[in-house]
Amino acid sequence: MDVTTAPTPAPFNLLLALDLLGVFAFALDGALTGIRSARVDIVGVAVLGVTTAIGGGIIRDLLLGVTPATFGDWRYLAVAMAGALLAFFLGHRMDRLATPIALADAAGLSLFCVAGAAKALEHGFGPAQAVILGAITGVGGGTLRDVLINRIPVVISRDSDIYAIPALLGAGAFTAAAVMGLPGAWTAGVSALLCFVIRVVAVRYRWNAPGPPGTRRGEAPGRDGR
Numbered sequence: 001m002d003v004t005t006a007p008t009p010a011p012f013n014l015l016l017a018l019d020l021l022g023v024f025a026f027a028l029d030g031a032l033t034g035i036r037s038a039r040v041d042i043v044g045v046a047v048l049g050v051t052t053a054i055g056g057g058i059i060r061d062l063l064l065g066v067t068p069a070t071f072g073d074w075r076y077l078a079v080a081m082a083g084a085l086l087a088f089f090l091g092h093r094m095d096r097l098a099t100p101i102a103l104a105d106a107a108g109l110s111l112f113c114v115a116g117a118a119k120a121l122e123h124g125f126g127p128a129q130a131v132i133l134g135a136i137t138g139v140g141g142g143t144l145r146d147v148l149i150n151r152i153p154v155v156i157s158r159d160s161d162i163y164a165i166p167a168l169l170g171a172g173a174f175t176a177a178a179v180m181g182l183p184g185a186w187t188a189g190v191s192a193l194l195c196f197v198i199r200v201v202a203v204r205y206r207w208n209a210p211g212p213p214g215t216r217r218g219e220a221p222g223r224d225g226r
Helices: 014-037 043-064 074-093 098-122 127-148 163-179 184-205
Strands: none
Touching: 014 043, 014 098, 014 127, 043 074, 043 098, 043 127, 043 184, 074 098, 098 127, 098 163, 098 184, 127 163, 163 184
């Protein structure tokens, strides 16, 4: 008689470490964003934290054609819940949530874009696909979070500081280094740092991507294009 056994968690390695660090950072980000932007209870905080943390990874794994890591390894949900609950219990003690949210978001984005690109390369995908999947891993969870709290996703909003561009640059830097055969640990750290610095500086100095001609930041073009 066949007996179905539970999936065995993957051995701890660099890719898993990046994934779990990104999960924790994004869980904090999603939960803090919910506390700051929406009237949510503990269930809402948990849903927003977990969705932000694992949403991008699930989208990535489905595009890779593999079972999402979240469903095969309990550590993902455990780390996501830990981050969300930490934000729930300690968020009220933070006088200003903007800075911790921005830092957690930048950390999650940088770790996930590198982890996503690494996983794509690990599964035999080409450099271009690795960069795209790295960026999707980074921005996917935040996009789902924004939809849940009924706001325009940061990744496509003209009023938001650049978001997808740092993820693409971080994933691109890691992919290029991997193609050249450079050591994985160093290139992962440098690539994640590149994404993190660009995102933080963009938030600090309000860098944003170009919008439609004839419009200013914070306004939509009229019917006559003005």
